[in-house]
Amino acid sequence: MAWTREEMAARAAKELRDGYYVNLGIGIPTLVSNYIPDGMTVQLQSENGMLGMGPFPYEGDEDPDLINAGKQTITELPTTSYFSSADSFAMIRGGHIDLSILGAMQVAENGDLANWMIPGKMIKGMGGAMDLVAGVKKVVVLMEHVAKEEKKLLKRCTLPLTGAGVVNMVITDLGVFTVGKDGMTAIEIAPHVTREEISAKTEASLRFADNLVQH
Amino acid sequence: MAWTREEMAARAAKELRDGYYVNLGIGIPTLVSNYIPDGMTVQLQSENGMLGMGPFPYEGDEDPDLINAGKQTITELPTTSYFSSADSFAMIRGGHIDLSILGAMQVAENGDLANWMIPGKMIKGMGGAMDLVAGVKKVVVLMEHVAKEEKKLLKRCTLPLTGAGVVNMVITDLGVFTVGKDGMTAIEIAPHVTREEISAKTEASLRFADNLVQH
Amino acid sequence: MAKVYSDATSALAGLLKDDMVIMAGGFGLCGIPSLLIKAIRETGVKNLTIISNNAGVDGEGLGLLLETRQVKKMISSYVGENKTFAQQYLAGELEIEFNPQGTLAERIRAGGAGIPAFYTKTGVGTLIAQGKDEREFNGEKYVMETGLLADLAVVHAWKGDTEGNLVYRKSARNFNPMMATAGKVTVAQVEHLVECGTIDPDHIITPGIFVQRIIHAAGLEKKIEQRTVRQRA
Amino acid sequence: MAKVYSDATSALAGLLKDDMVIMAGGFGLCGIPSLLIKAIRETGVKNLTIISNNAGVDGEGLGLLLETRQVKKMISSYVGENKTFAQQYLAGELEIEFNPQGTLAERIRAGGAGIPAFYTKTGVGTLIAQGKDEREFNGEKYVMETGLLADLAVVHAWKGDTEGNLVYRKSARNFNPMMATAGKVTVAQVEHLVECGTIDPDHIITPGIFVQRIIHAAGLEKKIEQRTVRQRA
Numbered sequence: 001m002a003w004t005r006e007e008m009a010a011r012a013a014k015e016l017r018d019g020y021y022v023n024l025g026i027g028i029p030t031l032v033s034n035y036i037p038d039g040m041t042v043q044l045q046s047e048n049g050m051l052g053m054g055p056f057p058y059e060g061d062e063d064p065d066l067i068n069a070g071k072q073t074i075t076e077l078p079t080t081s082y083f084s085s086a087d088s089f090a091m092i093r094g095g096h097i098d099l100s101i102l103g104a105m106q107v108a109e110n111g112d113l114a115n116w117m118i119p120g121k122m123i124k125g126m127g128g129a130m131d132l133v134a135g136v137k138k139v140v141v142l143m144e145h146v147a148k149e150e151k152k153l154l155k156r157c158t159l160p161l162t163g164a165g166v167v168n169m170v171i172t173d174l175g176v177f178t179v180g181k182d183g184m185t186a187i188e189i190a191p192h193v194t195r196e197e198i199s200a201k202t203e204a205s206l207r208f209a210d211n212l213v214q215h
Numbered sequence: 216m217a218w219t220r221e222e223m224a225a226r227a228a229k230e231l232r233d234g235y236y237v238n239l240g241i242g243i244p245t246l247v248s249n250y251i252p253d254g255m256t257v258q259l260q261s262e263n264g265m266l267g268m269g270p271f272p273y274e275g276d277e278d279p280d281l282i283n284a285g286k287q288t289i290t291e292l293p294t295t296s297y298f299s300s301a302d303s304f305a306m307i308r309g310g311h312i313d314l315s316i317l318g319a320m321q322v323a324e325n326g327d328l329a330n331w332m333i334p335g336k337m338i339k340g341m342g343g344a345m346d347l348v349a350g351v352k353k354v355v356v357l358m359e360h361v362a363k364e365e366k367k368l369l370k371r372c373t374l375p376l377t378g379a380g381v382v383n384m385v386i387t388d389l390g391v392f393t394v395g396k397d398g399m400t401a402i403e404i405a406p407h408v409t410r411e412e413i414s415a416k417t418e419a420s421l422r423f424a425d426n427l428v429q430h
Numbered sequence: 431m432a433k434v435y436s437d438a439t440s441a442l443a444g445l446l447k448d449d450m451v452i453m454a455g456g457f458g459l460c461g462i463p464s465l466l467i468k469a470i471r472e473t474g475v476k477n478l479t480i481i482s483n484n485a486g487v488d489g490e491g492l493g494l495l496l497e498t499r500q501v502k503k504m505i506s507s508y509v510g511e512n513k514t515f516a517q518q519y520l521a522g523e524l525e526i527e528f529n530p531q532g533t534l535a536e537r538i539r540a541g542g543a544g545i546p547a548f549y550t551k552t553g554v555g556t557l558i559a560q561g562k563d564e565r566e567f568n569g570e571k572y573v574m575e576t577g578l579l580a581d582l583a584v585v586h587a588w589k590g591d592t593e594g595n596l597v598y599r600k601s602a603r604n605f606n607p608m609m610a611t612a613g614k615v616t617v618a619q620v621e622h623l624v625e626c627g628t629i630d631p632d633h634i635i636t637p638g639i640f641v642q643r644i645i646h647a648a649g650l651e652k653k654i655e656q657r658t659v660r661q662r663a
Numbered sequence: 664m665a666k667v668y669s670d671a672t673s674a675l676a677g678l679l680k681d682d683m684v685i686m687a688g689g690f691g692l693c694g695i696p697s698l699l700i701k702a703i704r705e706t707g708v709k710n711l712t713i714i715s716n717n718a719g720v721d722g723e724g725l726g727l728l729l730e731t732r733q734v735k736k737m738i739s740s741y742v743g744e745n746k747t748f749a750q751q752y753l754a755g756e757l758e759i760e761f762n763p764q765g766t767l768a769e770r771i772r773a774g775g776a777g778i779p780a781f782y783t784k785t786g787v788g789t790l791i792a793q794g795k796d797e798r799e800f801n802g803e804k805y806v807m808e809t810g811l812l813a814d815l816a817v818v819h820a821w822k823g824d825t826e827g828n829l830v831y832r833k834s835a836r837n838f839n840p841m842m843a844t845a846g847k848v849t850v851a852q853v854e855h856l857v858e859c860g861t862i863d864p865d866h867i868i869t870p871g872i873f874v875q876r877i878i879h880a881a882g883l884e885k886k887i888e889q890r891t892v893r894q895r896a
Contacts, residue, residue: 021872043826043872047531048457049604051870052826056660064460064652065588065602071458071511072658078860079826081867082600084607084635085457085483086539089532093550093777094844096872112555122520123528124510130558131532134551135777164555236639258593258639262764263690264837266637267593274892279693279885280821280835286691286744287891293627294593296634297833299840299868300690300716301772304765308544308783309611311639327788337753338761339743345791346765349784350544379788540781546800548773548781567779567809576800599865632832633866 001192002145002173010035011188012101012142012171016042023047023092023132025102026070028142032101043079045097047128049088052080069128089128093135100136102129104143104167106157109184109204111167113141114159126162133163145172146201153177153184153204174198177206188213216407217360217388225250226403227316227357227386231257238262238307238347240317241285243357247316258294260312262343264303267295284343304343308350315351317344319358319382321372324399324419326382328356329374341377348378360387361416368392368399368419389413392421403428433594433644434623438469441617441643445582446475449502453538453580453609454482454492458511459653461602462491465619465645466584471495477502481538481580483531483605485509490653499523505578507531511655530558533575535608540577542611542640547576583613586647587636590620591627594641595634603635610640619647666827666877667856671702674850674876678815679708682735686771686813686842687715687725691744692886694835695724698852698878699817704728710735714771714813716764716838718742723886732756738811740764744888763791766808768841773810775844775873780809816846819880820869823853824860827874828867836868843873852880 003011005028013035016022023045024030033055036042044053046068053068054075062073083091091097106114113133116126133139146152153170170177175198176188186198187209195208218226220243228250231237238260239245248270251257259268261283268283269290277288298306306312321329328348331341348354358367368385385392390413391403401413402424410423435441452470456462467486470478471494478501485504486492495501496514503525509515518524529537530552540548549572553559563574585606588599596618598606610616618636623646668674685703689695700719703711704727711734718737719725728734729747736758742748751757762770763785773781782805786792796807818839821832829851831839843849851869856879 045872046601048460048601050601051872052864056658058662059659062654062657062659063600064654065600067458067460067601067655071460071655073654073656074658076600076864078858079824079828079871080864081828081870082598082603082864083867083870085531085535085604086608089535090772090776090844091870091872093532093536093552094775095777096775096844122516123526125506125508125528126530126558127508128531130530130556131552134554135532161556260639261834263693263834265834266639267631271891271893273895277887277890277892278833279887280833282691282693282834282888286693286888288887288889289891291631291833293625294591294595294638295631296595296637297631297831297836298634298637300764300768300837301841304768305539305543305611306637306639308765308769308785309542310544311542311611337749338759340739340741340761341763341791342741343764345763345789346785349787350765376789536776536778543769545769545781545783546803546805547798548778550778565780570779572779597865603865630866632830632836633863 001190003190006031008142008171008173011176012140015099015140016040020098021045021096022099023097023136027103029101029103047088047092049083049085050080052077089131092131095135095137097136099138099140100132101140101142102132104141106152106154106159107141107167107170108154108157111165111179112157113162113167114157115162117160129162133166138168139166140169140171141167142171145174151201151203153202155203155205174201183207185209186212188215191215216405218405221246223357223386223388226391227355230314230355231255235313236260236311238312238315238351242318244316244318262303262307264298264300265295267292304346307346310350310352312351314353314355315347316355316357317347319356321367321369321374322356322382322385323369323372326380326394327372328377328382329372330377332375344377348381353383354381356382356385358387360389366416366418368417370418370420389416398422400424401427403430406430433642434592435643435645438465438619438645439472441645442466442469445615446470446473448475449477450581451479451481453583453613454480455585455604455606455609456491457483457604458655459487459491461586461604461606463584463586463619464491465647466617467491467494471498471500476500479503481505481578483507483534485512485515487511487655488513505529507534535605537575537578538608538612541579542608545577547574549574578612580613583609583616585610585616585618587618587620589622589624589629590618590644591624591629593626594638594644595629596620596636596641597629597633598635607636610636615642616640617643619645621647621650666875667825668876668878671698671878672705674878675699675702678848679703679706681708682710683814684712684714686816686846687713688818688837688839688842689724690716690837691888692720692724694819694837694839696817696819696852697724698880699850700724700727704731704733709733712736714738714811716740716767718745718748720744720888721746738762740767768838770808770811771841771845774812775841778810780807782807811845813846816842816849818843818849818851820851820853822855822857822862823851823877824857824862826859827871827877828862829853829869829874830862830866831868840869843869848875849873850876852878854880854883
């Protein structure tokens with residue numbers, strides 16, 4: 001039984017540590033903020049120029065000057081600071097953010113990531129994704145294991161890259177995979193999912209960890 | 216009759232224009248601020264991180280957090296802003312300061328400037344001088360024409376350079392000299408000083424302007 | 431040197447010409463110089479190269495200049511929310527140069543700071559690095575990116591004084607401070623125009639030296655692109 | 664993750680080792696992390712490379728570490744006011760690398776911003792450019808300078824909150840904000856330690872992400888290097 005989006009987000013939240021500064025991408029990654037354990041302090045960075053991002057405002061409290069990188073209205077916290085886009089990406093590029101959780105179209109066994117363009121389709125741009133994957137200490141991809149019958153964990157990405165050799169971990173609906181110098185390793189499998197199913201749905205060379213956790 | 220230090224500063228002040236942002240070096244250049252014409256607005260930059268530098272404080276009002284680049288206590292004005300050293304030199308390097316007036320040991324006819332070290336003597340460092348001469352739109356040197364019998368307006372500087380081809384104008388106790396692609400040109404001479412005296416005290420190839428002003 | 435102008439049109443007088451490069455602050459519709467963009471549209475100036483993180487939306491922000499086909503080229507990081515943009519781009523009528531957002535921000539800062547080029551890890555091994563110099567530092571590959579300058583920068587701030595000192599409000603700061611430093615001329619619209627000495631000099635983000643002209647954008651209507659809320663308990 | 668420590672000694676515990684690189688904020692004696700420097704002296708850690716615009720004066724600031732010969736090398740722009748420095752330097756006991764002040768400031772900012780190198784006009788055609796890469800952009804020569812990082816940065820701020828957000832006062836800001844970004848660990852002394860939410864988030868200069876440890880420097884005595892005054896009329 002594959003994990004739901006919520007379960008995937010909950011699993012990603014286990015990568016958080018007390019005191020971490022974290023950047024969450026748009027989509028499933030945004031849900032991770034709902035699973036920060038009680039008593040753990042995590043500051044969320046929004047790359048348009050804010051550290052210490054709060055939840056959505058109550059209706060009527062929306063402020064046009066207070067949005068996140070997804071252009072959604074948000075709120076501030078007692079810890080919040082604001083800064084320019086140059087300072088924001090100096091923070092990102094300089095390796096000060098501990099963890100980035102973001103979506104992807106493809107991830108290769110060498111850590112290559114593709115998530116910004118499909119040749120032949122209208123290109124919207126990479127936004128801050130290339131900076132985030134190049135600069136953040138640990139990059140976790142949160143995505144469906146397979147999309148529209150297309151495998152997404154590949155030997156080599158076929159789409160134009162967002163970053164080369166940048167992914168540290170992939171969490172899909174089927175399992176959790178680390179990416180390192182020795183390639184891609186399955187370390188956890190979702191309940192009732194088999195090794196055979198994962199192998200069949202993965203193009204990348206995949207090792208199963210000795211201490212693999214079958215949920 | 217050579218100009219006094221005060222007269223040199225007053226002459227340098229004629230290079231100011233309304234709305235200018237100006238950086239004044241230590242020594243005679245500091246005196247220029249006393250000669251800003253009434254009704255003219257000039258903002259003084261202090262490269263340690265301040266724009267809109269005010270006069271010295273009244274006794275008892277000194278603030279250890281408020282000093283200029285010469286480490287002297289100063290005051291702020293209604294126009295004042297503070298910023299970091301990185302932002303201060305971004306302002307300087309980026310060509311946003313209109314005019315820098317500073318002292319020198321030697322100036323060459325090609326605009327080279329030497330004012331930071333004498334080989335064999337204790338080197339104190341260049342501070343912000345190299346950035347100022349490289350970045351500011353117009354560089355005016357204010358110095359004695361001759362020091363201890365040594366000529367200072369030279370064909371080539373013999374001391375290590377602060378900047379290469381950076382000086383636009385030199386004001387000495389004997390006259391005013393422009394420096395351009397066509398070399399060094401005397402445009403004004405102090406009262407009772409002769410062309411012969413200036414030539415004798417100048418090693419640089421010197422042209423006398425057709426419209427030379429004999430004060 | 432009076433910097434205060436009565437309105438956007440007079441503040442832009444003499445500054446616009448065809449084929450020029452304009453930087454426009456803002457992220458999405460947040461912190462955009464909306465009045466100045468409208469005034470640029472009214473002059474009909476054309477063949478503009480616009481440096482801005484986004485391209486507005488239909489009928490708002492830079493979308494207004496796209497509608498009238500005044501834009502030749504955009505230098506942006508993300509242009510997703512604009513149908514006019516998509517149509518013109520797909521028809522080959524609009525050029526676009528995509529920059530990673532942080533690279534774009536840093537290129538503008540570099541331009542204003544007198545730095546002609548710098549190295550970054552961002553984009554190494556991607557299309558973005560193609561045709562650009564690469565160099566290793568401490569065993570890692572970096573790509574060289576160049577500084578950006580503009581003939582004109584238009585920015586939005588929360589408060590400004592008559593000397594041109596600016597402060598920004600919350601995430602409306604975004605690209606405005608760097609762009610203010612990188613325009614040969616910078617024009618600012620401010621929601622609150624105050625006398626010099628009113629803003630604490632430790633709080634000023636953009637010193638007045640970077641701002642040549644300033645207008646009071648009184649009673650400005652600011653748009654929200656994505657209104658997201660939570661329910662009261 | 665509690666960032667607040669009771670004093671300078673405990674805030675530095677575990678962070679110091681011989682031969683390390685330390686950045687110290689301040690310009691002259693203005694905005695220097697005086698308590699943290701004293702605590703470094705007390706540990707006796709040695710062979711330090713110190714990156715700081717100046718070297719203090721005799722008996723104050725970094726002068727204290729020079730007296731005890733804990734410093735192997737300084738990277739500075741100006742070291743004029745220090746007899747101990749001059750003696751050790753002339754005796755060949757102290758290394759110095761002079762950087763133009765703006766280049767030093769930018770190298771530190773670059774280090775913290777993940778930029779391994781950048782180009783500047785400053786120093787072209789001088790001793791400073793010797794042995795460095797030069798390159799032309801738009802027909803002008805520039806020299807390549809590299810980013811600087813430190814094992815530890817010690818900084819001084821006016822106010823800080825328990826999250827490590829910092830604000831600075833007047834010209835005491837100087838090198839402190841960049842250094843806070845360029846230390847693997849950054850320790851801040853603040854004259855006023857306040858609760859989170861007390862400082863307006865638009866006024867924060869150093870976001871707390873850059874500050875790992877913070878101490879309250881209560882009743883700090885701040886020195887004036889050159890007391891210049893004018894007469895009351």
